[in-house]
Each structure stands twice: as C-alpha cells, then as structure tokens.
Amino acid sequence: xxxxxxxxxxxxxxxxxxxxxxxxxxxxxxxxxxxxxxxxxxxxxxxxxxxxxxxxxxxxxxxxxxxxxxxxxxxxxxxxxxxxxxxxxxxxxxxxxxxxxxxxxxxxxxxxxxxxxxxxxxxxxxxxxxxxxxxxxxxxxxxxxxxxxxxxxxxxxxxxxxxxxxxxxxxxxxxxxxxxxxxxxxxxxxxxxxxxxxxxxxxxxxxxxxxxxxxxxxxxxxxxxxxxxxxxxxxxxxxxxxxxxxxxxxxxxxxxxxxxxxxxxxxxxxxxxxxxxxxxxxxxxxxxxxxxxxxxxxxxxxxxxxxxxxxxxxxxxxxxxxxxxxxxxxxxxxxxxxxxxxxxxxxxxxxxxxxxxxxxxxxxxxxxxxxxxxxxxxxxxxxxxxxxxxxxxxxxxxxxxxxxxxxxxxxxxxxxxxxxxxxxxxxxxxxxxxxxxxxxxxxxxxxxxxxxxxxxx
Amino acid sequence: xxxxxxxxxxxxxxxxxxxxxxxxxxxxxxxxxxxxxxxxxxxxxxxxxxxxxxxxxxxxxxxxxxxxxxxxxxxxxxxxxxxxxxxxxxxxxxxxxxxxxxxxxxxxxxxxxxxxxxxxxxxxxxxxxxxxxxxxxxxxxxxxxxxxxxxxxxxxxxxxxxxxxxxxxxxxxxxxxxxxxxxxxxxxxxxxxxxxxxxxxxxxxxxxxxxxxxxxxxxxxxxxxxxxxxxxxxxxxxxxxxxxxxxxxxxxxxxxxxxxxxxxxxxxxxxxxxxxxxxxxxxxxxxxxxxxxxxxxxxxxxxxxxxxxxxxxxxxxxxxxxxxxxxxxxxxxxxxxxxxxxxxxxxxxxxxxxxxxxxxxxxxxxxxxxxxxxxxxxxxxxxxxxxxxxxxxxxxxxxxxxxxxxxxxxxxxxxxxxxxxxxxxxxxxxxxxxxxxxxxxxxxxxxxxxxxxxxxx
Numbered sequence: 001x002x003x004x005x006x007x008x009x010x011x012x013x014x015x016x017x018x019x020x021x022x023x024x025x026x027x028x029x030x031x032x033x034x035x036x037x038x039x040x041x042x043x044x045x046x047x048x049x050x051x052x053x054x055x056x057x058x059x060x061x062x063x064x065x066x067x068x069x070x071x072x073x074x075x076x077x078x079x080x081x082x083x084x085x086x087x088x089x090x091x092x093x094x095x096x097x098x099x100x101x102x103x104x105x106x107x108x109x110x111x112x113x114x115x116x117x118x119x120x121x122x123x124x125x126x127x128x129x130x131x132x133x134x135x136x137x138x139x140x141x142x143x144x145x146x147x148x149x150x151x152x153x154x155x156x157x158x159x160x161x162x163x164x165x166x167x168x169x170x171x172x173x174x175x176x177x178x179x180x181x182x183x184x185x186x187x188x189x190x191x192x193x194x195x196x197x198x199x200x201x202x203x204x205x206x207x208x209x210x211x212x213x214x215x216x217x218x219x220x221x222x223x224x225x226x227x228x229x230x231x232x233x234x235x236x237x238x239x240x241x242x243x244x245x246x247x248x249x250x251x252x253x254x255x256x257x258x259x260x261x262x263x264x265x266x267x268x269x270x271x272x273x274x275x276x277x278x279x280x281x282x283x284x285x286x287x288x289x290x291x292x293x294x295x296x297x298x299x300x301x302x303x304x305x306x307x308x309x310x311x312x313x314x315x316x317x318x319x320x321x322x323x324x325x326x327x328x329x330x331x332x333x334x335x336x337x338x339x340x341x342x343x344x345x346x347x348x349x350x351x352x353x354x355x356x357x358x359x360x361x362x363x364x365x366x367x368x369x370x371x372x373x374x375x376x377x378x379x380x381x382x383x384x385x386x387x388x389x390x391x392x393x394x395x396x397x398x399x400x401x402x403x404x405x406x407x408x409x410x411x412x413x414x415x416x417x418x419x420x421x422x423x424x425x426x427x428x429x430x431x432x433x434x435x436x437x438x439x440x441x442x443x444x445x446x447x448x449x450x451x452x453x454x455x456x457x
Numbered sequence: 458x459x460x461x462x463x464x465x466x467x468x469x470x471x472x473x474x475x476x477x478x479x480x481x482x483x484x485x486x487x488x489x490x491x492x493x494x495x496x497x498x499x500x501x502x503x504x505x506x507x508x509x510x511x512x513x514x515x516x517x518x519x520x521x522x523x524x525x526x527x528x529x530x531x532x533x534x535x536x537x538x539x540x541x542x543x544x545x546x547x548x549x550x551x552x553x554x555x556x557x558x559x560x561x562x563x564x565x566x567x568x569x570x571x572x573x574x575x576x577x578x579x580x581x582x583x584x585x586x587x588x589x590x591x592x593x594x595x596x597x598x599x600x601x602x603x604x605x606x607x608x609x610x611x612x613x614x615x616x617x618x619x620x621x622x623x624x625x626x627x628x629x630x631x632x633x634x635x636x637x638x639x640x641x642x643x644x645x646x647x648x649x650x651x652x653x654x655x656x657x658x659x660x661x662x663x664x665x666x667x668x669x670x671x672x673x674x675x676x677x678x679x680x681x682x683x684x685x686x687x688x689x690x691x692x693x694x695x696x697x698x699x700x701x702x703x704x705x706x707x708x709x710x711x712x713x714x715x716x717x718x719x720x721x722x723x724x725x726x727x728x729x730x731x732x733x734x735x736x737x738x739x740x741x742x743x744x745x746x747x748x749x750x751x752x753x754x755x756x757x758x759x760x761x762x763x764x765x766x767x768x769x770x771x772x773x774x775x776x777x778x779x780x781x782x783x784x785x786x787x788x789x790x791x792x793x794x795x796x797x798x799x800x801x802x803x804x805x806x807x808x809x810x811x812x813x814x815x816x817x818x819x820x821x822x823x824x825x826x827x828x829x830x831x832x833x834x835x836x837x838x839x840x841x842x843x844x845x846x847x848x849x850x851x852x853x854x855x856x857x858x859x860x861x862x863x864x865x866x867x868x869x870x871x872x873x874x875x876x877x878x879x880x881x882x883x884x885x886x887x888x889x890x891x892x893x894x895x896x897x898x899x900x901x902x903x904x905x906x907x908x909x910x911x912x913x914x
Binding site for chain 1: 854
C-alpha cells in the first residue's frame, strides 16, 4: 500500500510543538482564569442548521459537512437521490448531511447560551480554546484545522468588561515576552455616525467593509471600492477626512468631534472611548485610538479591538474583538449583549517562535536517561529510576541492552540533559555515574545520594 | 427560529466539568511525561483511505465521513452522481467523500509513524489524548464524540516496556485515589497455544472472540457460541478447562503448563508472564494473571492487559492494551513492534465522580468577588482587584453597580468563597471588608494589608 498522507491543510504536532503550544495555551488560560473566566468546551460537530447562514455566503461554502451514515439503507435511496439534486444546486439537504464541523467558536457559544440561558448565572464569563475547521484553500500560514481562543462576557453592558479585556491582553502579552504589542481601539458607533453624515445610514456595511481593507490595499483602493459602490465624491471626501484623522489622543478626539459631533451616537461613543482609554492607560495597557479600525464582522455594535504584533515582526493582527448587542437573537433569545476578544494562537505561536521567546523548559522533555548495560545492571538502574520518578523527575531507562554508542545517540537525539550509568563496577560500589552531556560535567554518587541529587547543574 | 439543539451523542462541557476533566488529563499526562513519553497530536480528519478497512466491516460503517466541498461545481456533476451510486451500494467514492473523522488514536499513530519512521528516534514513546468520533447509536455512557488516551512505545521488544506500562497504570490510579484498581494480564501466545491444542490454529480468532465475551455472557453462552462455530465437544472441553484455571499464581502456572506445556510458544509466554508479574509485584502494581482475558482486537501478539475498576464501583474495564508485532505494516512499513495501553478517560471520570474523588481545588473557579457599590467605589475596588490578580489569585469585580442582593446571589451561584466590599466608609478609611461566605467569618483590613492577605481562612 502507498504511504498514507495527511489531508491538505492539516498538520501533525510533534512532542516539541505540542509542548510549546501547551505553554502558550496555559499562559493564556491562567490569565483568563485569574480574571474570573471559566472554560467551555463544545462538540466538534454541530447541527448544520446551527451553522448555516451565520458566516455569509462565502462562509457557508467553507463549512465542512458530515455525510449522514447509513445512506446505503434501501429505504433511504430515493430520499438520498433527491438530496443529491439539492446539493448539486448548491443547496443543503438533511437527507445527505445533517451535521457539520465547528467553523468558529462564536456560533457554538451563542448556541450554548441560547440553550442554557435560563440556568446560566449572568454575567456569564467564558473562554474557549478549541480547533475549528474551514475548507479554505490551504496555503502558507492558512490551515483547514486551526485553534481559536475566545474570551467573552455576556449579560453586561458595563464598560468595565472592555477594561478587563484590555488588561487581559496586556497580561498575556507581557507574560509571553511581547510587551511591545499594541491594542488598537475604535467604536462602531463612530462608523454609524460617519455613514449617517454621508447621508445614508444604509451604507454602513459598504463603508466598514471598504475601510476594513485599508491596511492591506491603501487609501486609493478603498476610495475606488467606495466609488464602485456608487458613493458620491462628496461622500468619499468625508470618509477620507475621517480616515486621515491623526495626532495625539486629544487631537484625534477634537477632529472626530468636529467631523461627527452633530450625531448623538458619536458623542456617546467618544465619551466611552475617552473613558476607556484613560482607564486602560492607567493599567499600563498599550492602547491607541484608531479610527481606521473597522472589523469586518457585522455583529459588532460598540467598542472594537485589534491586537497588533510588535513592529519588530512582520505579522499584523494577533487577535481582535468587540462589543455586540445581541449574541443569541439568531437562536430566539434576544437582548443578550456582550463583549469578547479572540486571540490568534497560531499567529502568536509563530511570533514567539520567530523571536525565540518560548522558555527553554517549555520544550523540555525527559531529563535523565539511564543506560542499559545488561540484565542485572538494568535491574539496579530501574530501582534508581523509579526513585527519580517518585520525585517527579522525567527519566527513562533504555529498554534494551544494546551497544553504548546506540544508547548515546538516542540520548543525544532525544535531547536528554543527563545520562546515568550503572555498570558492573558501579553496581559493586552501589554507585551511579551521572553526566551532563551538554556541559560534559560528570559526577559519581552513591545510590543514596542520587535520591536527593538535584538535576540543575 | 426554534431553539438550536446538539447533535445526538455529543455534549457541551461546562466550566466545572472541563476543570475536572483537566485535572484527570493533567494527572495522567504528568505520569506519562515522568516515564519519558512525549505528546503527539494528529488532525481530527484523516484521508478516508487511511481509516477504511482498519476497524472491520462494522467499524467502517461507524466512521463519520466528510462531504467534499464544491460539489455544486457544474464540471463535477456527473462524477458526483456516479459517486452517489457507489455510496448507495455501500461503497465509498472519493468524488463524494475523501476525508473522515478520526475513529481511534491507533491508526492515526500508525499513519504518523509510517510517514515519519525514518526521522523518528526509536524506541519512539508517545502519548496522545484527543477526541475520536463514532456514529454509534447514542445511549447512556456511549457518545459519538469521546476522548481516548493512549500511550505506546514502538521499536522495542523489551519486556521492560510492559513493566513500565504497568507502573504507569499503578502511578495514575494511586494518584487519582483509586489504589484498589487491578491490572489483569495474559499473553496472546497462550491463546495461540490453546487453539493449536484444539488441533486447529485457524480457530484462534473464533476462540478469542468467544472468550472475550465471558465476563458479559457467562461460560454457557461462550460454549454455545463455540458449538455454533462448529467446534467439537472435545475442543470445547479443552477450552472450558483452560477457562477454569484458577488459584494462586504458581497454581495457575502449573495448570497452564499441564494444559499447554507441549507448545513452545506457551512455554515462552509463561516465562515472560512470570517474569513480568514478579517485576510488577516488586513495584507494588496490583497485577493478576487472568487466562480468560482475550482482548477483542486481533493485532495483539504478546502480553495483553486490562485495567479493572475497584470492586466498590460497578464499572468494569477502565482501559487495556497489549503488545503487537507490526504497527505499521498496513501502511507499507513492516517490522515495527510495540506495546501500548489505552485509558478509558470518560469511564475513569465517572468513577472519580461517583466516589467523589475529584479534589476540591480541581473544580475551584474564581475565589474573590469585589462588590460594585458605585462609580468611585468600583474604581477603588478595581485597583485592589488588580493587586490580587498580580499575585495570581482569581478574582472579579461585579461589572455593574446593582442591588447588593443581586451581587450576593451572583457570588453564591458562581461559588465564590470570599466577597470583598469597598463602600463609602471603607473608601474613606482605605479599608476593605472581606467575608468568607461559607464560614461567615469576616475581616476588615487596610488596602495595604489586603495586598498580602492569604485567602485560606
């Protein structure tokens, strides 16, 4: 049989990578827990109905659907054929597929809250770190299976939640050794006011969608897109004036007030932003007001966030989020507001890797390898080995009594720090030879001494 | 829209359950790491080819297959129709489905080893704790998404590996508070010898399949099944004699020798078992020789294991495993032997829950809730809150200044131990009132004292 392959866009994670990823996940998790968020895990599969229509037309096409089982049952044949006709027309049919793989963590969270809202204690603070699947065309840095890491609080309109999310961001990146992250912040109601000032509130989506691309395509292309969407020159001028707002925070606020100050939603949004930015700065959060920040997703209604990687790496966004008015309305439970942040853990991983910020001990596997020098010797070694393990040390005995060289190569390849040798001579003296194979330092100690020997030299 | 539902056989895990599960996973993981095993993670989806034909005809039907994306592309229409005809006949077609969800952890592991064997350092010691998916009919205790937790070493024939797996089992169950587990052990070559003694080595699978059901159905049903499979009365008598072997270990060995001692594979197997059991007992492992242990899976060739739950719970098997000669032959890489153990984490979870063995702090969420008594008060409280978080304590501030009662109910429902109150009076005195709402004990301390206050009273 031919060598088996992996599905395109998916990855195996070896021990070293899993350990680094766990270091990253554990760091993030411990900050979430510290801020009073609790974990939630939802199934990999959801009912197709739950997911369809939530991610736009393009999104729907990228959902991995699961084939129903038992399609070869004769009673189902006609239904299955009819179902296929639907699928060929680009529609879905429950007779062929009823379930699909999680596409993000927001919709499963909304489904969970809608199902359990009567039992949940509000405000409900949850985090979720699980893989999602998307049938995107695989390319460098874009996978069909990747992790998302979301933190949300629902059932509270207090700005304190935004403040805490900013602090969480600061804590996480500081702990990871990336204190030069920046948190950009804006308010959806400024964009609502901008659309209103353009004289057409219904253009909000057109405007935010175009602005959202500014970083990638530049101002001329944004203007082009707006013109193609039939915005007038006057409207485009107004939007350009908005996008050109800059300077210090007070200067930005002044310009925004001048441009949008007639609109009550802009006044309220600016007050919120000023308060929040002041509070965040008091907590040392590296926050910047960025009127050009738009966030593509349309369910945001209040503050929006984007986490930018340090300038020293070429990475861009490491996460983002914002406030929404209505998490669960789509599932028949209206009026639950919330705010959340999503961390792009695969990208953060790449940044930590590029800057070599994973601490040495996050990747450390087993520390001590006992050599196997024969039946009696390995028996004696095993007793000592179990002693080390009882102390919580990760240690091994080479399972076979093969040539010294082979065992030494194993020690090197597996990246052991110490080798421990009990040969005939050491057995007679109840001793063990321990060597740090990185430094070359060697120690001979009695079995009794080994029981308390530290492995930090 | 109607309330969304979960796919049958799948579960949401709330914070309390995730925390308990993580306690269990972390306990197991730390023992694996201590014994020199490293983590591996494989994708949720595999190529359908990789999985099909590995789990028997019944297994194949229970694999969740993923519908190819883009089936509505006009160029693919005929291919898709043809593919459906195959599926209706119970066959598979890549034009409809190319990928499937992981069904167990063994085949993805074998696929991984077959792919990377030239780069891997042998012996290769890996553990894997990931969900698997099976389209089984859901019922109490049987889910369509559940975790498996496997530990294997490949590339070594040494019996030391079996010894270490037994020790791992002992360490895990002792740490979990289940020291009265038992590890049953047998050897596939005894069953091979038994089939040979019956005069028909080709009956091995028939005999092991029947014996495997002994615990569930009793001896009479086993004999019935054997008779139905055309075994003679003399053959069945021999098998019954084998199954009746009992007494102390030396007595068991003596009877096995009497029954199977003509067969060289039985002699070798008995020697291995005696050596292994002696070594395991020296390590305090609760091991029993159980000739009736058969293990359904046919790839085992040497020692086989089953972990039994303590008699005080009605649970049965908590895991099992064994030695195999050829992990990756199916994928074109022959000659890689190994031995592994699989822990039934969902069942172990249920046992720990039934016996209330989850330590209190494994389920503990946030500890301290600051009440929100107004804008200025909450600002003062936030400063104190951040101080506690800097110390690593999990703490919260109620986000809105609502009635005291509502905040107190939140504290109770969310299971906080302490509430901290900074009202007008406390602000003036730079104090905080801390109360243990379980014991009722109350303390008033200065903000400075709070910075070092322990929360263990």
